Amino acid sequence: MTTFELALLLCAVIFGATAVGMLAGRYLRQRSEHLRDPFSAVNTALLGLVGLVLAFGLALAVGRYESRRAAVVDEANAIGTTYLRAQTLAEPARSRSLDLLRRYTDVTIRLSNAVPGSDDANRAIADGAVLQRQLWALAGQSLTRSPTASAPRLYVETLNDTIDLQEVKVAGLNNRVPAAVLTVEIVGAAVALALLALYVALVGKGTIAVLTAAALVTLLLLVTFDLDRPERGMIQVPDTPLTSLRASFERPPAYAGPPPTSEPAGAATSHAAFRSALQHCSGAGSLWLRSSSIAPGHVLSLSWPSMTS
Numbered sequence: 500m501t502t503f504e505l506a507l508l509l510c511a512v513i514f515g516a517t518a519v520g521m522l523a524g525r526y527l528r529q530r531s532e533h534l535r536d537p538f539s540a541v542n543t544a545l546l547g548l549v550g551l552v553l554a555f556g557l558a559l560a561v562g563r564y565e566s567r568r569a570a571v572v573d574e575a576n577a578i579g580t581t582y583l584r585a586q587t588l589a590e591p592a593r594s595r596s597l598d599l600l601r602r603y604t605d606v607t608i609r610l611s612n613a614v615p616g617s618d619d620a621n622r623a624i625a626d627g628a629v630l631q632r633q634l635w636a637l638a639g640q641s642l643t644r645s646p647t648a649s650a651p652r653l654y655v656e657t658l659n660d661t662i663d664l665q666e667v668k669v670a671g672l673n674n675r676v677p678a679a680v681l682t683v684e685i686v687g688a689a690v691a692l693a694l695l696a697l698y699v700a701l702v703g704k705g706t707i708a709v710l711t712a713a714a715l716v717t718l719l720l721l722v723t724f725d726l727d728r729p730e731r732g733m734i735q736v737p738d739t740p741l742t743s744l745r746a747s748f749e750r751p752p753a754y755a756g757p758p759p760t761s762e763p764a765g766a767a768t769s770h771a772a773f774r775s776a777l778q779h780c781s782g783a784g785s786l787w788l789r790s791s792s793i794a795p796g797h798v799l800s801l802s803w804p805s806m807t808s
Contacts, residue, residue: 502732509717512689517713520693524700542698549691553719556684559676560726567736570668575740577661578604584657586754587650592641593756603630604745611738614730615672631662676727688716
């Protein structure tokens with residue numbers, strides 16, 4: 500249902516109830532002396548109650564709308580941080596992760612622009628799950644290759660946050676104002692305006708005021724319903740944080756990546772000196788070496804020379 504169709508439906512219900520009340524009041528005008536006071540007291544109490552119900556429904560809709568906006572911002576921040584930390588990974592995980600994160604952002608934008616529960620939304624969620632598994636597999640490989648490095652650990656942390664925040668976003672899109680609350684709002688507003696119109700017709704004046712009240716109540720109901728219809732109404736959750744983030748991915752990465760591992764300078768010389776010293780050792784001799792003469796993290800492949808008597 501479009502917003503225009505929803506507005507027509509609400510107008511038909513509210514203004515229809517108002518018209519019925521006015522017609523009934525004109526019919527009972529000859530008994531107005533006996534009905535005026537009771538209807539006046541009922542209208543005062545009922546209008547106050549309906550006002551509270553309308554305010555409660557609007558507060559629920561606004562709260563859910565703000566939660567959806569915050570989820571989009573948090574998800575964009577998490578993806579951006581993950582993209583930056585992916586630049587610190589070693590190849591080939593670095594390039595593959597950056598490419599997958601670009602595709603994941605595109606899928607996230609598709610989900611933001613899809614109607615919750617629609618086929619487009621379900622396909623976007625499924626595509627996102629596939630990309631999440633691929634990203635997590637690459638993160639696990641990077642962590643296995645460098646279990647003590649800090650870069651893979653930091654990357655895994657933010658990638659986990661990114662995955663969790665998509666679940667938060669999907670839950671927020673599906674978190675609607677309970678149908679019972681919306682039903683009570685419509686029925687209560689229709690009854691209250693019908694009784695108000697009846698009382699005004701009994702008095703014989705105030706028709707414009709009643710029509711104005713009906714228009715305001717209809718507008719309030721329309722805003723409440725529109726806030727509770729993600730990506731279908733006039734009031735939508737902006738995806739600007741995600742689109743801006745995706746545009747920033749078109750620029751070259753800020754960090755070119757860690758350099759490939761190579762043998763430290765001086766390591767070959769230390770290895771040659773160590774072998775030369777071993778070759779001058781006798782069976783009864785002893786060998787003293789400075790620990791600094793061997794490059795840390797390197798293993799020497801040595802063969803002990805044959806001893807002669």
